Amino acid sequence: MSDDTPTPDQAPGAPHPRETQRLFGQDSAEQAFMSAYTSERLHHGWLITGPRGVGKATLAWRIARFLLATPPIEDDGLFGAPPPPDSLEIDPDHPVAHRIQAGAEPGLASITRSLNDQGRLRNEIVVDDIRKLGKFFGLSSTDGGRRVVIVDSADEMNVSAANALLKMLEEPPARTTLLLISHQPSRLLPTIRSRCRTLRLSPLGPEDMQAALMQTGAQMPEKTDHLAALAAGSVGDAVRLINLGGLEIYAELIAILGTLPRMDRQRALALAEAAAQRGAAERFELLLTLIDVALSRLALTGATGSAPMPEAAPNEAETLTRLSATPHQARKWAEVAAVITARARHGQSVNLDPAALVLDTVFKIQETAGQSR
Structure with a gap:
């Protein structure tokens, strides 16, 4: 190396x-x-x-x-x-x-x-x-x-x-x-x-996270609450999110979820194509992780009756609450999360085209949103 x-x-x-x-x-x-x-x-x-x-x-x-x-x-x-x-x-x-x-x-x-x-x-x-x-x-x-x-x-x-x-x-x-x-x-x-x-060892609180990130020399984003929500107390995850544009990817993912059940397919296609670019293997892996995070937060919203705080993207709470307002919907999102994770990992193991894998995942989410209405 x-x-x-x-x-x-x-x-x-x-x-x-x-x-x-x-x-x-x-x-x-x-x-x-x-x-x-x-x-x-x-x-x-x-x-x-x-x-x-x-x-x-x-x-x-x-x-x-x-x-x-x-x-x-x-x-x-x-x-x-x-x-x-x-x-x-x-x-x-x-x-x-x-x-x-x-x-x-x-x-x-x-x-x-x-x-x-x-x-x-x-x-x-x-x-x-x-x-x-x-x-x-x-x-x-x-x-x-x-x-x-x-x-x-x-x-x-x-x-x-x-x-x-x-x-x-x-x-x-x-x-x-x-x-x-x-x-x-x-x-x-x-x-x-x-x-x-x-x-x-335990996840870090906000103040310790801030101090640890400053020690790494990472470029801190303006919206530190979004970073704190996605990183969940992990400095390593926070650095990865900053360096790979994870906050922007998650914000776009939430924006696409916000168009459900009539999904904005052009935005979904653009997200899929970005994941398939040459040399974007780490961003593709991060995208799969962030999709899992979004589905987990959807399930948690329906199970508890309120969206997790702080928000991890603009308008996230409104989107999650609309799509997952009941325990029944929470179960649906938890079930689809397990299915999508298994399908995504299988797709990776057989070298399925990343863009096709992302589109398949997004369409499965759209299908679930329609069934959960």
Whole structure:
């Protein structure tokens, strides 16, 4: 991969987690780890879970920096131990921080999806990615220092890789901490989950979201309430929405829904053609995600009797309330959401033309709007 291509553990348009100094909105998770550390009950395996984009990788790299830069109690010398640390903060000028920033810290190994023999990024973490840790443990054990492994994300391990990692969790090398990042821990082997302590991260509130976005350098939109509604507390999703024009795509989608049941087919066709443009794979994937969001918000509106707030697009509340005013309509939208998601994923798997797939989806929505009247 070229230098400007995001790595598998980096959100497009955002700094790499190792470059992110501050973590916002996750004080409880940080304090849970610090409590284990200061009480000398530091577990060898940690499962860091939560929605995408809420800071799981940032927390893992903060923990790695802290563990590698903080001397053990027995190494404190003859003049008494200093007070135990009360946060994960490490001076950016610390040698460990510099080495991690440069990707040159010998006590740290980062496991992500690797390139195959053709130089293409694999879809999963394979057993060879895990087995290379054997060499890492052998080289780093010579200085007797602490070692940290970050797996991002553990959900992407295939069966062989998961079993290889399980053996390390069952018989962990001395002075080693394994940090497993997981967006969907239910996909992991139960035996892996049982051998790790869990740190659960939560979606960010508005103020923490604003601060975290400013740290990424993302260009903030004028309508931050729309962004907050669509991102649902995920900084990663917010950056993706900003960089791919997600707010504009969702606004157009809501505008098209506003023409139902007599849908504006010209606008629907334009939306479909935009998704089919060369090099628009990420925007196409985002569009499918936003269609799912719109249908979910439609179902929620009918189920609760009011549209979700804040609005995620202009006139969204009016449109959602008109199309989904009763629990019966809510059920219809929930059912069609499941059908559309399955059809869309199948269409992707057989390389169906994106424009045709989007039009098929929009016409299915139009059909449902007619049945729900």
